Ligand code: SF4
C-alpha cells in the first residue's frame with residue numbers, strides 16, 4: 001500500500017517535509033515515494049500528508065493510478081475550462 | 094539586458110539599478126517613524142529613497158515549499174507575492190546559499206541586505222530557512238537579514254525570528270475578512286489537513302494578525318505587502334491598511350495584481366484583470382493617509398542580486414561560485430570601507446538638501462498638482478525617450494515633489510539611428526509600440542527625458558503631453574520642480590486641467 005508521485009510533480013519539497021515516514025526522496029526528474037516506507041499515513045494522520053499539501057493536481061496517485069487531487073480540485077478552475085485549454089494531462093482526462 | 098557595472102573601489106558609490114532618485118517616498122515620508130526605526134531603515138535599499146541607489150540587496154532561494162495556494166500563483170513558478178509571476182529561481186541548499194552570499198558580498202561590497210523570500214514560503218521551510226540564518230548570523234555579521242512570509246506559520250516562529258537579529262519581516266496580507274480571503278486563497282495546509290474556502294481563509298487571517306502582533310511586540314519591524322485585485326479586495330485594502338498600521342506595521346506596500354493566461358494561474362485563466370496605473374495610484378494615495386506607502390517596489394525575484402531594479406544573478410550561478418574562493422574576513426574589511434564611504438556621502442547629501450531653499454515655497458498654495466513622467470536613471474533625467482524601459486511618475490504640487498510610481502514601457506527604439514521607426518503603425522499592428530507607450534503616460538502633462546525624437550515629440554504633443562528635454566542630467570526632483578515653477582509662472586496652474594493640449 002503506497003502512493004506514487006507522477007511526472008506532474010514540480011519538485012517543490014512540500015511533501016518531503018511533511019511525510020511522517022521519510023518515504024519521499026529527491027530524485028531526477030522529480031521526487032519519488034519509496035513504496036517500502038509509505039504507509040499512506042495510516043496510523044499517523046487521517047489524510048495522506050503528501051496529498052494534503054501538494055499544490056499540483058495529479059502529482060500524487062494511488063496504486064490504481066487515480067489522482068488524489070484530480071484536475072480542478074486545487075485551483076478551482078472549472079474542469080471544462082481546463083479541457084478547453086488542453087491543461088488536463090492526457091492520462092487523467 | 095545591460096546592467097550598470099559597480100566598481101569595487103571605495104569611490105564606486107555610484108548610483109545604478111533603480112532609475113529614480115526619489116523612489117519610494119519623499120525624504121520626510123519616513124519621518125513619522127520613531128527614531129530607532131528610522132535609524133534601521135534609512136540605509137536599507139528597499140526603504141530609503143537615498144540608500145537604494147547605493148546599497149544592494151540579494152535574495153537566496155532556499156525555501157521551495159509552500160503551505161497555501163494563492164489564486165495569482167502557479168506553483169510551477171516562484172511565489173508571486175514576492176516575485177513576478179512566471180519566474181523560476183535556482184534553488185540552493187543552505188550551504189550553497191552561504192557560499193553564494195559570501196561570493197556576492199565580496200564582489201559587491203554594497204550588498205548589505207540578504208533576504209529569504211521563496212520561491213515558496215520561507216516559514217513553510219523552517220529547517221532550511223533558519224539554518225541559513227544561523228550560519229549567516231555567525232559567519233557574515235555585517236549583513237542584515239530579512240524574511241518574507243504569507244503569515245500562516247508566523248506565530249510559532251516569532252521567537253526563532255527574534256533570535257536571529259532579523260532586521261525586518263514582510264507579511265503578505267491581502268485581506269482581513271474571510272469571505273474576501275476565500276476568493277483569493279482556495280486552500281491552506283494546516284494541522285495536517287488541507288482546509289478550503291472560508292474556513293481556511295479565516296485561519297490564515299487569524300495567524301497573519303497574530304504573527305504581526307507577535308513581531309511588533311518583540312520590536313521587529315514589519316512591512317505589509319498587499320496585492321490589489323480589482324473587484325475582490327481593492328476597496329477592502331483601505332481597511333487592511335488601517336488595521337496593520339494600528340498593530341504596528343511600519344510600511345504598507347500595495348502591489349498590482351499581474352495576471353496573464355500564460356502564467357496558468359486561476360486569475361490568469363479566469364481573466365481577472367489587474368488594476369490600471371491610475372487605480373493603483375489612487376488606492377496608494379488613499380491608504381497613505383493611514384501610513385507611509387512604498388512605491389518603488391519592483392517585485393524582485395526570489396534570487397535577485399544587486400541594486401533594486403537590476404539583477405546580477407547570472408554572475409553568481411552555482412558553477413561560477415563553485416570556483417570562487419572567498420576570504421570573508423578580508424572581504425569584511427573592504428566592505429566596511431565601502432559602507433563608511435557611502436554613509437558619509439549619504440550624510441553629505443542630506444546636509445546639502447537641508448540647506449537648499451525649496452523652490453516650491455514660491456508657488457501659491459492653491460496651485461493645482463501636476464503629474465510628470467521622467468525617463469530617469471540614477472536619480473537624474475538621463476534617458477532618451479525611446480530607450481526608457483520605464484517612466485517614473487512624479488507629482489509636483491505646492492507641497493513639493495513626490496514620487497508616485499513607475500510605469501513600464503515597451504522598447505521601440507533599437508538605436509539612435511532607427512529611432513522613430515517603431516512609431517509607425519503597420520497593417521499587422523494598427524497601434525504602434527510608441528502609441529501604446531504614450532497611452533501608459535495618460536494623466537501626465539509633461540515628459541522629462543534627456544533626448545527625444547521628432548516623431549514621438551509630435552505624438553506626445555498631440556496627446557496633450559508636453560515633451561521636455563531641457564533638463565538632461567539634472568537631479569529629477571529639481572527638474573520636476575523647475576518645470577512646475579515655469580508652469581506656475583506662465584499662469585497655467587490655476588485652472589483645472591484643460592482637455593486636450595496642455596503644452
Ligand atoms: S502517503 Fe504519507 S507516508 Fe506515504 S509518502 Fe505520502 S506522506 Fe509519506
Ligand code: SF4
Pocket residue numbers: 005008009010011012013014015016031050053054055056059060
Ligand atoms: S508536493 Fe507535489 S509537487 Fe511538490 S514535490 Fe511533492 S509531489 Fe512534487
